[in-house]
Amino acid sequence: xxxxxxxxxxxxxxxxxxxxxxxxxxxxxxxxxxxxxxxxxxxxxxxxxxxxxxxxxxxxxxxxxxxxxxxxxxxxxxxxxxxxxxxxxxxxxxxxxxxxxxxxxxxxxxxxxxxxxxxxxxxxxxxxxxxxxxxxxxxxxxxxxxxxxxxxxxxxxxxxxxxxxxxxxxxxxxxxxxxxxxxxxxxxxxxxxxxxxxxxxxxxxxxxxxxxxxxxxxxxxxxxxxxxxxxxxxxxxxxxxxxxxxxxxx
Amino acid sequence: xxxxxxxxxxxxxxxxxxxxxxxxxxxxxxxxxxxxxxxxxxxxxxxxxxxxxxxxxxxxxxxxxxxxxxxxxxxxxxxxxxxxxxxxxxxxxxxxxxxxxxxxxxxxxxxxxxxxxxxxxxxxxxxxxxxxxxxxxxxxxxxxxxxxxxxxxxxxxxxxxxxxxxxxxxxxxxxxxxxxxxxxxxxxxxxxxxxxxxxxxxxxxxxxxxxxxxxxxxxxxxxxxxxxxxxxxxxxxxxxxxxxxxxxxxxxxxxxxxxxxxxxxxxxxxxxxxxxxxxxxxxxx
Amino acid sequence: xxxxxxxxxxxxxxxxxxxxxxxxxxxxxxxxxxxxxxxxxxxxxxxxxxxxxxxxxxxxxxxxxxxxxxxxxxxxxxxxxxxxxxxxxxxxxxxxxxxxxxxxxxxxxxxxxxxxxxxxxxxxxxxxxxxxxxxxxxxxxxxxxxxxxxxxxxxxxxxxxxxxxxxxxxxxxxxxxxxxxxxxxxxxxxxxxxxxxxxxxxxxxxxxxxxxxxxxxxxxxxxxxxxxxxxxxxxxxxxxxxxxxxxxxxxxxxxxxxxxxxxxxxxxxxxxxxxxxxxxxxxxxxxxxxxxxxxxxxxxxxxxxxxxxx
Numbered sequence: 001x002x003x004x005x006x007x008x009x010x011x012x013x014x015x016x017x018x019x020x021x022x023x024x025x026x027x028x029x030x031x032x033x034x035x036x037x038x039x040x041x042x043x044x045x046x047x048x049x050x051x052x053x054x055x056x057x058x059x060x061x062x063x064x065x066x067x068x069x070x071x072x073x074x075x076x077x078x079x080x081x082x083x084x085x086x087x088x089x090x091x092x093x094x095x096x097x098x099x100x101x102x103x104x105x106x107x108x109x110x111x112x113x114x115x116x117x118x119x120x121x122x123x124x125x126x127x128x129x130x131x132x133x134x135x136x137x138x139x140x141x142x143x144x145x146x147x148x149x150x151x152x153x154x155x156x157x158x159x160x161x162x163x164x165x166x167x168x169x170x171x172x173x174x175x176x177x178x179x180x181x182x183x184x185x186x187x188x189x190x191x192x193x194x195x196x197x198x199x200x201x202x203x204x205x206x207x208x209x210x211x212x213x214x215x216x217x218x219x220x221x222x223x224x225x226x227x228x229x230x231x232x233x234x235x236x237x238x239x240x241x242x243x244x245x246x247x248x249x250x
Numbered sequence: 251x252x253x254x255x256x257x258x259x260x261x262x263x264x265x266x267x268x269x270x271x272x273x274x275x276x277x278x279x280x281x282x283x284x285x286x287x288x289x290x291x292x293x294x295x296x297x298x299x300x301x302x303x304x305x306x307x308x309x310x311x312x313x314x315x316x317x318x319x320x321x322x323x324x325x326x327x328x329x330x331x332x333x334x335x336x337x338x339x340x341x342x343x344x345x346x347x348x349x350x351x352x353x354x355x356x357x358x359x360x361x362x363x364x365x366x367x368x369x370x371x372x373x374x375x376x377x378x379x380x381x382x383x384x385x386x387x388x389x390x391x392x393x394x395x396x397x398x399x400x401x402x403x404x405x406x407x408x409x410x411x412x413x414x415x416x417x418x419x420x421x422x423x424x425x426x427x428x429x430x431x432x433x434x435x436x437x438x439x440x441x442x443x444x445x446x447x448x449x450x451x452x453x454x455x456x457x458x459x460x461x462x463x464x465x466x467x468x469x470x471x472x473x474x475x476x477x478x479x480x481x482x483x484x485x486x487x488x489x490x491x492x493x494x495x496x497x498x499x500x501x502x503x504x505x506x507x508x509x510x511x512x513x514x515x516x517x518x519x520x521x522x523x524x525x526x527x528x529x530x531x532x533x534x535x
Numbered sequence: 536x537x538x539x540x541x542x543x544x545x546x547x548x549x550x551x552x553x554x555x556x557x558x559x560x561x562x563x564x565x566x567x568x569x570x571x572x573x574x575x576x577x578x579x580x581x582x583x584x585x586x587x588x589x590x591x592x593x594x595x596x597x598x599x600x601x602x603x604x605x606x607x608x609x610x611x612x613x614x615x616x617x618x619x620x621x622x623x624x625x626x627x628x629x630x631x632x633x634x635x636x637x638x639x640x641x642x643x644x645x646x647x648x649x650x651x652x653x654x655x656x657x658x659x660x661x662x663x664x665x666x667x668x669x670x671x672x673x674x675x676x677x678x679x680x681x682x683x684x685x686x687x688x689x690x691x692x693x694x695x696x697x698x699x700x701x702x703x704x705x706x707x708x709x710x711x712x713x714x715x716x717x718x719x720x721x722x723x724x725x726x727x728x729x730x731x732x733x734x735x736x737x738x739x740x741x742x743x744x745x746x747x748x749x750x751x752x753x754x755x756x757x758x759x760x761x762x763x764x765x766x767x768x769x770x771x772x773x774x775x776x777x778x779x780x781x782x783x784x785x786x787x788x789x790x791x792x793x794x795x796x797x798x799x800x801x802x803x804x805x806x807x808x809x810x811x812x813x814x815x816x817x818x819x820x821x822x823x824x825x826x827x828x829x830x831x832x833x834x835x836x837x838x839x840x841x842x843x844x845x
Contacts, residue, residue: 051732077734089732091725093789094718102722106734111719112743114711118718164733285639287588287646333828342639343586347780348827350588354777354820362814470773474650477643485640511658518651525632525644 002064004029004168004200005050005081010059012045019045021224023059027168027217032194033202034211037221038244043204044086046221047170050202051083052076063168077106080167084157086176086204092146096137096156099145101128103163128163134196135159135189151182158189162197171203175210183207190214212236220244256384257503263392265499266399267462270454271472272479272491273406274447280486281423281443284334284345288352289451290473296322296452297468298360298369300459305371318456319449326448330441338440353470361466368465377460391461398457402450403492410488419443423486478521484534493532548698552691560694564762566802567701568755569782573794574708575751576779581788582712583744584724586642588776589649592629593749595656595771597622597756602669602766609675611687611696611761618757619750625652626749627742634741646773653771668767672760687761697758704754705795711747712791720744752779774816781819784826 003026010023020042027033035043048054050061052073060069068076091099104124105111119125132138135155140148145156154174161169174190175183187210194201194214205211211218212232219229220241228238235241275289299321304314329352337344377394380387410416422429422439430436455472458464475498483494498517505513524531552560572594579585601618605611633644656663663669677696678684687693711717722730723737731737760766769775778801779794785804786797808818 053728053732072736073728073731074734074736077732083732085728085732089726089729091722091729093725094721098718098721102718102730102735103733105715105718111715111735112740114714114716116715117710117713118715121715124715160729160733285643333824336828343580343584343642344827346586346588346639346642347784347823350777350780351820351823351827354774354816354823356820358814358817358820362817470650474647477647481644481647514654515651515658518647518654521647522632529635 002029003027003062004064005202006062007050008060008062010046010049010061011057012042012049012054013057018224020049020056023224023226025219025226027200027202029167029200030198031200031216032214033200033217033219034215035202035204035219035221036206036208036211037227040223041221042224043221044172045224047083047172047202047204051081051170053083077164077166081170082161082164082166082168083170084161084172084174086172088150088153088157088177090145090153090156090160092144094145095142096145096148096152097128097132097141099156100131100159100163101125103160104128104131107164131159131163134162134193136185149182151178151185154178154182154186155189158186158193162193162199166199169199169201171201171205173204173206175205175207252384252386253507254504256386256388257507258500259383259388259396260392261500261503262496263395263499264502265496266395267454267458268475268479268499269399269492269495270402270450270457272476272483272495273402273488274450275476276480276483276486276488276491277450278444278447279480280488281419282334282338282440283342284338284444285349285485286444286447287346287349287473288329288356288469289349289447289476290471291353291356291469292322292326292448292451293455293472294360294464294466294469295325295356296455297459297462297464298364298455299452300456301369301371301464302364304374305369305459311374315453315456319452322452322455323445323449326445327441329448330444334444335437335440353473356469357466360469366466368463369459370463371459373460389461395457402453406488415442475517478517481521481531482524484531487531487533490531490533545702549695552694557690560690561762562802562806564694564697564758566798567697568758569778569798569801570795571701571704571751571758572755573779573782573786573798574705575748575755577783577788577794578708578712578720578744578751579748580783581790581793582717582724583720583741584727585638585741585744587645587745587748588642588773588780589645589647589652590748590752590779591771591773591775592649592652593622593626593752594756594759594775595652595766595768596625597753598759598766598770599656599663599669599756600753601757602672602760605672605675605760606669609673611675611677612679614675614761615700615754615757619753622753622756623746623750626753627746630742630745630749634738634745646776649771649773649776653768653773656768656771663768666768668765669760670765672764672766674761674764693761697762700754700758704751708751709791716740716743777819781823784823 005027007023007025010020011018012020023046035046037043045054049056052071055070060067063079063081066079091102101118101124104127105121108124110121110124132141135158137152137155137159140152145153158174171190175186178186190203191214215232217229218232218235220227220235222244228235228241271293275286279285296318299318300314303309303317304311333348334345337348373391377391380389410420418429418434418439422434422436426436479491479494479498482497483490501517501520502513505516509516551563572590576587576590579587597618600621601614604617605614629648633641633648636644657666674687674693676684676686685692719735719740722735723740727737756770782797782801783794785800786795787793805815808815
């Protein structure tokens with residue numbers, strides 16, 4: 001099966017330090033993929049390179065058959081890639097509903113329309129309402145995004161990420177900064193989205209329960225390189241992987 | 251040919267005022283992340299203070315310069331401590347609006363204190379006169395200015411490369427959190443850098459008083475020049491400030507010679523060209 | 536309720552010439568011009584998150600272009616629309632140069648370009664009349680050939696022209712900010728990164744916003760020459776660019792009507808201040824300082840984000 005996204009010898013260096021080095025990644029369509037590894041392994045840098053937030057120093061990136069190595073983020077979104085951020089990135093002054101609506105309008109290529117009222121964009125409004133329900137935020141619909149709870153903001157972040165109806169969606173530590181109750185909710189939502197949508201999810205996570213229960217494939221990174229990849233059982237049994245986690249239960 | 255060479259010298263002396271102005275602006279931006287719109291006003295204040303001390307009160311020239319630096323240093327200290335310090339952590343728009351407000355205040359303040367008419371004080375006697383170069387007569391004072399500018403360049407280089415304070419400043423510029431973590435007193439450092447920037451601007455203004463017009467409005471004119479220099483040279487880059495100042499100085503000198511009346515527009519066009527070709531400036535990025 | 540108040544306001548403005556003198560009418564026209572000027576400015580600041588210190592440049596382009604047209608072909612409509620069009624083109628071109636940068640750099644560039652236009656207005660004698668400016672600009676009749684021709688000599692007539700243009704422009708602005716485009720701009724203001732990551736080309740939309748702001752500044756500028764019959768370089772000066780900044784700060788950045796209310800407040804304030812002192816700029820500056828320092832963080836936060844944090 002053809003990979004939905006793959007990299008050739010991808011590298012990103014900050015001075016002497018290799019944040020990402022010689023990475024040859026293959027993500028298969030439809031397979032929920034997790035990227036794990038100790039802190040500083042290069043996981044977020046990898047996501048940033050794949051989503052266009054950072055440009056690589058070496059190597060190439062292919063989305064299906066198209067080379068997207070130096071494409072700007074908004075272009076990558078237009079061909080079907082989206083992401084969520086580890087540090088929350090929502091539109092704080094806009095309402096929760098408007099947050100989602102904007103993403104939907106972008107997907108429908110309607111956001112340059114300068115005259116028609118937002119209400120009249122029936123298709124976009126309906127879709128945004130559907131997504132709002134999907135991420136359990138209907139109650140918060142008209143509240144400014146900066147004023148909802150931290151946990152709900154994370155749900156919103158996920159909602160925005162899927163509102164562009166992506167083929168490939170990167171979730172960078174979606175449960176980071178959450179208290180235990182919020183974490184459960186967020187990860188439940190991830191599970192739900194993965195099950196119900198046709199999107200291929202690539203998630204960076206530290207919660208091993210989630211990683212091993214949800215993933216079809218796991219990629220392990222260490223010091224900027226890919227240490228191992230494979231099915232969860234293969235990874236669990238991999239001695240090198242166990243070593244870098246130094247006895248943690250995986 | 252000789253005319254061109256001579257005009258180049260003229261341009262170089264103009265460039266040195268601009269260098270002093272741009273150096274302070276770029277250092278403050280590089281370290282504090284603040285683009286001080288009122289920086290040109292500090293240049294203007296330096297000129298006014300020097301005019302008062304040297305031109306009106308007859309104080310010794312060198313002492314007058316030193317006092318002007320001190321006076322503007324105090325103004326800069328108050329600006330940073332009372333106002334800017336409290337908005338560093340906020341959206342950049344705050345600092346831009348605040349410093350823009352300061353331009354408005356300083357512009358009228360000098361009119362209130364010194365009146366609206368331009369001033370031209372006398373040249374200190376030991377600098378009077380000219381010498382012959384490239385077949386024309388070049389004022390000693392201008393040569394002094396060129397020398398001073400180069401001296402300041404060397405001093406700043408030594409300061410930032412060789413001294414302990416300079417190293418702390420550079421560390422704070424590139425990673426504020428890290429510097430704070432290793433014990434650098436960031437607030438005090440920031441005040442110090444801001445005052446340094448203010449004094450550099452004041453030096454430019456003060457040194458200009460014997461030969462340049464001291465008038466309200468030169469503050470705003472200077473800040474535009476400083477901005478253009480940072481566009482050409484690169485924002486936050488000291489080397490870029492020097493090169494940019496030289497370029498703008500030469501452009502204005504040759505502009506007056508070759509495109510009179512529109513020499514200022516020529517400088518703006520150069521800025522626009524740099525923006526297209528090298529958006530981050532010659533040394534930026 | 537709001538609609539009723541609005542209707543009352545429009546009726547009041549419509550009946551104004553019947554019970555006030557020429558000076559008040561003149562001031563009201565100026566307030567309307569500043570309102571248009573400030574609305575455009577706030578599309579950039581309140582809606583898109585960009586702070587421009589050079590809008591007076593486009594105001595001046597609109598004013599000078601209208602003046603040149605009226606001096607050559609005395610048709611009011613041609614002058615006004617021509618002024619707006621030229622201002623739009625210039626703002627598009629300068630926008631292309633300015634918009635590709637960080638927001639601080641952008642603000643710096645706007646000050647530079649505004650003053651570049653000022654220096655042109657001041658030095659290009661052949662075109663702009665230099666520091667004497669353009670004089671003898673006729674308050675040309677409002678005419679559509681073959682349909683109607685209305686004499687503009689009485690100020691009341693010109694007042695109505697300005698009023699109609701203002702109402703139309705304000706209505707248009709309302710439609711724009713409540714449209715998908717308006718929402719997109721606000722998204723860019725709230726989070727440039729997030730906007731890009733939902734597929735928005737931040738650069739393109741900032742340029743659109745900048746051009747619309749330039750068109751509004753140009754309209755305000757184009758409506759000036761028929762009123763004053765002269766146009767001089769100070770209309771392009773940065774101190775004129777300060778007016779929409781202050782009006783918007785006074786009236787409120789994050790509201791639709793803020794710039795309009797602020798424009799009125801600005802003129803009232805100016806009227807009061809100049810009776811006591813000629814040092815008008817210093818008062819402006821102090822007001823800016825108070826507004827900026829008084830609103831940082833806190834309950835009434837002037838700028839977006841979690842209490843205005845970077």
